Amino acid sequence: MTLATENAASSTASREAVERIDAEAVNTAGKRQPLYAPRKKIFPKRASGQFRRFKWLIMFATLGIYYLTPWLRWDRGPYAPDQAVLIDLANRRFYFFFIEIWPQEFFYIAGLLVMAGIGLFLITSTVGRAWCGYTCPQTVWVDLFLVVERAIEGDRNARIRLDAAPFTASKLAKRTAKHLIWVLIAVATGGAWVFYFADAPSLLVDIATGQAAPVAYMTIAVLTATTYVFGGLMREQVCTYMCPWPRIQAAMLDENSLTVTYNDWRGEPRSRHAKKAAAAGKVVGDCVDCNACVAVCPMGIDIRDGQQLECITCALCIDACDGVMDKLGRERGLISYATLSDYNANMALATAGGTETINPDRVRREGGGLSEKVAHFHWRKIFRLRTFLYFGAWSLVGLVMLYALLTRDRLEVNVLHDRNPQYVLLSDGSVRNGYTVKLLNMIPEPRVILVSLEGLTGATMNVVGLDQPDDRSAAVPVDPDRLREVRIFVTLPADRLSEADTSFRFVVEDKASFESDVYRASFNIPEVHDERQSAEAEGIHRLAHARHHDRLFRGHHHGQSDNGLLRAVELDRPDRQKHLCGEPDLQRARGRRPPAGSARLEG
Amino acid sequence: MSENKHIDEVSGVSTTGHEWDGIRELDNPMPRWWVWTFYATIVWSIGYTIAYPAWPLISDATKGVLGYSSRQELTTTMDAVSAEQADLRAAIAEKPLDEILADETLRRFATAAGDAAFKVNCSQCHGSGAQGSAGYPNLNDDDWLWGGDIEAIHQTIAHGVRFDGDDDTRFGEMPAFGDILSRDEIRQVAAHVVSFTATPSDPALAEAGAQVYADNCASCHGDAGEGDVTFGAPNLADAIWLYGSSEAQIAAQVRQPKHGVMPAWQERLGDPTVKQLSVYVHSLGGGE
Numbered sequence: 001m002t003l004a005t006e007n008a009a010s011s012t013a014s015r016e017a018v019e020r021i022d023a024e025a026v027n028t029a030g031k032r033q034p035l036y037a038p039r040k041k042i043f044p045k046r047a048s049g050q051f052r053r054f055k056w057l058i059m060f061a062t063l064g065i066y067y068l069t070p071w072l073r074w075d076r077g078p079y080a081p082d083q084a085v086l087i088d089l090a091n092r093r094f095y096f097f098f099i100e101i102w103p104q105e106f107f108y109i110a111g112l113l114v115m116a117g118i119g120l121f122l123i124t125s126t127v128g129r130a131w132c133g134y135t136c137p138q139t140v141w142v143d144l145f146l147v148v149e150r151a152i153e154g155d156r157n158a159r160i161r162l163d164a165a166p167f168t169a170s171k172l173a174k175r176t177a178k179h180l181i182w183v184l185i186a187v188a189t190g191g192a193w194v195f196y197f198a199d200a201p202s203l204l205v206d207i208a209t210g211q212a213a214p215v216a217y218m219t220i221a222v223l224t225a226t227t228y229v230f231g232g233l234m235r236e237q238v239c240t241y242m243c244p245w246p247r248i249q250a251a252m253l254d255e256n257s258l259t260v261t262y263n264d265w266r267g268e269p270r271s272r273h274a275k276k277a278a279a280a281g282k283v284v285g286d287c288v289d290c291n292a293c294v295a296v297c298p299m300g301i302d303i304r305d306g307q308q309l310e311c312i313t314c315a316l317c318i319d320a321c322d323g324v325m326d327k328l329g330r331e332r333g334l335i336s337y338a339t340l341s342d343y344n345a346n347m348a349l350a351t352a353g354g355t356e357t358i359n360p361d362r363v364r365r366e367g368g369g370l371s372e373k374v375a376h377f378h379w380r381k382i383f384r385l386r387t388f389l390y391f392g393a394w395s396l397v398g399l400v401m402l403y404a405l406l407t408r409d410r411l412e413v414n415v416l417h418d419r420n421p422q423y424v425l426l427s428d429g430s431v432r433n434g435y436t437v438k439l440l441n442m443i444p445e446p447r448v449i450l451v452s453l454e455g456l457t458g459a460t461m462n463v464v465g466l467d468q469p470d471d472r473s474a475a476v477p478v479d480p481d482r483l484r485e486v487r488i489f490v491t492l493p494a495d496r497l498s499e500a501d502t503s504f505r506f507v508v509e510d511k512a513s514f515e516s517d518v519y520r521a522s523f524n525i526p527e528v529h530d531e532r533q534s535a536e537a538e539g540i541h542r543l544a545h546a547r548h549h550d551r552l553f554r555g556h557h558h559g560q561s562d563n564g565l566l567r568a569v570e571l572d573r574p575d576r577q578k579h580l581c582g583e584p585d586l587q588r589a590r591g592r593r594p595p596a597g598s599a600r601l602e603g
Numbered sequence: 604m605s606e607n608k609h610i611d612e613v614s615g616v617s618t619t620g621h622e623w624d625g626i627r628e629l630d631n632p633m634p635r636w637w638v639w640t641f642y643a644t645i646v647w648s649i650g651y652t653i654a655y656p657a658w659p660l661i662s663d664a665t666k667g668v669l670g671y672s673s674r675q676e677l678t679t680t681m682d683a684v685s686a687e688q689a690d691l692r693a694a695i696a697e698k699p700l701d702e703i704l705a706d707e708t709l710r711r712f713a714t715a716a717g718d719a720a721f722k723v724n725c726s727q728c729h730g731s732g733a734q735g736s737a738g739y740p741n742l743n744d745d746d747w748l749w750g751g752d753i754e755a756i757h758q759t760i761a762h763g764v765r766f767d768g769d770d771d772t773r774f775g776e777m778p779a780f781g782d783i784l785s786r787d788e789i790r791q792v793a794a795h796v797v798s799f800t801a802t803p804s805d806p807a808l809a810e811a812g813a814q815v816y817a818d819n820c821a822s823c824h825g826d827a828g829e830g831d832v833t834f835g836a837p838n839l840a841d842a843i844w845l846y847g848s849s850e851a852q853i854a855a856q857v858r859q860p861k862h863g864v865m866p867a868w869q870e871r872l873g874d875p876t877v878k879q880l881s882v883y884v885h886s887l888g889g890g891e
Contacts, residue, residue, distance in 0.1 A: 420732030
């Protein structure tokens with residue numbers, strides 16, 4: 001079909017009927033979903049009350065600990081740093097006041113992390129997300145940033161006005177000042193972090209004069225950026241979108257955990273004009289719908305919607321609501337820390353067992369105040385099986401660590417036995433083994449450590465490089481807070497080889513502090529095997545096999561041969577010789593090895 | 604798709620249409636910062652492929668404008684390490700061996716460097732643990748053919764043993780006594796050599812061998828078989844045997860001696876490395 005005829009055909013068809021296609025625009029303006037949701041700004045109002053005061057205290061304490069700890073001094077003598085808390089990565093040491101930890105003692109840190117994990121279970125099952133609301137660094141720093149914001153831009157209403165206002169010189173100045181102070185706080189935060197990893201006073205000088213290591217500046221830069229962005233710009237989004245703990249912690253709550261709760265059993269139905277409504281004979285709850293709880297919330301939620309993932313239980317809504325209740329002369333606690341079981345009991349009371357809508361009159365006393373039937377939190381609810389188990393596990397880990405810490409030795413020995421060669425035969429027939437011995441002097445004082453052999457009768461040892469005569473023990477000086485690696489040769493005389501128990505112990509001792517450590521070692525000796533006897537027993541002629549073997553250890557077996565075992569030896573019958581073979585592998589290698597250098601061999 | 608659209612009753616948000624046991628997945632929009640971060644990673648990846656080697660070509664790959672190469676980085680690191688060791692190397696090159704042994708730092712460095720050089724150049728014959736094998740001496744023990752003090756070890760490594768290309772090479776050769784002694788005499792002398800350290804197969808044979816030994820062997824190996832390091836005559840009165848300790852093996856060595864050869868290393872490796880090797884071999888436990 002040509003194009004012309006096709007056009008002609010279609011135009012004929014269109015003239016006849018227009019078919020309606022059953023199609024729907026998927027992306028019409030009404031149906032289109034946004035690709036992303038921009039952050040809606042939150043302007044938390046300043047709250048005041050008992051929880052706010054408690055939060056100020058915690059904020060000062062936690063920030064104080066964070067900023068000041070690196071500057072505390074602790075005298076450890078001339079051989080160790082005097083910073084109370086120091087993570088010395090270059091020397092692989094961690095100092096915490098009177099405790100010093102070596103890398104192999106990292107299990108203390110692991111134990112602390114286990115305790116922190118179980119502690120989180122314990123705290124959350126008891127008082128809900130208290131970590132989130134009071135002590136989480138995100139919460140504390142956002143609080144600090146909000147203090148700055150309020151000081152410069154004013155409280156909630158002023159900030160909303162300023163945000164909506166066009167850009168003027170005064171708005172620019174306020175915003176600049178706010179962000180500048182935020183950045184300064186962020187720099188101080190990142191700066192304080194690096195002081196934990198080096199001597200704080202000298203590092204401060206180095207940083208100021210540009211002498212510090214690049215990694216110090218990079219760490220400060222990264223932590224400055226995260227502090228500024230998380231504390232100043234992202235705030236509640238960090239908790240809602242980025243942090244996994246809200247999910248984990250929500251799973252650890254039960255019906256006896258304290259959570260920030262809006263008690264709708266006394267608040268509903270809420271009314272803005274309570275007096276009018278009451279006069280009109282309507283049922284009126286305690287909530288006057290003043291939105292004070294919403295205005296103070298740093299997460300931008302309404303606690304009256306019930307338990308929410310976003311709620312960090314900072315309790316500022318309790319303070320706000322209590323203030324309103326005080327003004328109205330009503331009982332505090334419309335929003336309160338309550339357990340789900342208490343809430344359910346009170347709800348049943350207010351709804352007559354769930355049969356009717358909420359009527360707060362059912363929970364009220366004649367003449368105001370709450371009825372005595374209303375359930376309140378009782379401290380005994382803290383002590384239940386679940387919290388006991390958590391506390392038991394938590395304290396068990398703590399006690400085990402404490403015991404380990406109090407009884408730990410600051411002297412250790414590690415031994416590596418030479419494997420190549422496994423043993424060395426010396427010219428007098430004695431056998432020598434080599435050991436790499438690591439002596440750990442874990443106190444910041446120089447020590448002389450006595451290394452001695454226990455067992456392996458007749459053996460002597462020699463520490464390479466010490467210039468001491470062969471003996472059963474040697475005194476090795478070790479630098480303060482250091483590991484010293486020494487090579488030790490242990491020699492067992494020929495006449496001891498056959499009777500020796502090849503297991504023995506390296507014992508290290510500090511005669512001054514009575515500390516000691518033991519390493520169970522073994523001593524390799526050539527395997528001795530009398531093939532003559534087995535050959536006779538089996539009646540097997542072993543000429544070919546025996547030819548490959550050296551009688552390496554004849555010196556040692558001299559004594560035995562004298563012992564009535566004398567026999568005729570024919571040079572062409574080496575199988576009749578008393579046959580001794582050493583390490584099977586070693587011997588096989590010897591026997592099979594082609595004369596590699598034979599081309600060069602003379603004669 | 605559109606007819607599958609389901610709006611969640613609680614949140615009012617549409618779901619993805621997926622359902623597992625009655626649980627539906629909400630189709631919430633992403634937070635803006637998340638989307639921006641996603642775009643930023645795309646921009647970053649483009650910049651990365653321009654800055655660093657990335658796109659594969661037919662026989663090569665793009666080099667990247669920064670000119671980074673991991674091989675170059677390795678070379679730089681190795682050069683930096685060498686530069687740090689320059690002082691130690693210079694000290695080893697300058698100082699005599701006994702001073703190197705006396706200096707803890709130099710000794711440790713030379714031992715470690717000698718270990719590395721040994722693994723490359725010497726382990727083929729002497730074994731990676733310097734334990735030797737038949738015909739190749741064990742360097743861990745206290746029996747030395749050519750002397751076991753540091754200077755003697757250095758001399759042996761530097762100039763080799765019976766090595767044609769070096770005038771200062773160690774040289775010692777035992778005549779082939781198969782042409783000089785009778786078959787019986789060789790059996791006798793082998794039994795006598797065995798009797799230095801062990802019980803010979805036939806005491807009478809060993810006794811007869813004493814005279815053969817005194818006439819033919821004692822001049823080099825000593826009256827009591829103690830050997831002589833000046834010309835590499837092995838000690839016959841100890842427990843260590845290079846070619847085997849049986850009477851048959853000893854007799855074979857008397858009849859037609861094998862002589863090992865070791866090349867001279869001074870020219871190939873240079874004196875500092877030979878010094879390091881000497882310190883290492885001396886440290887193995889047999890050094891005198």
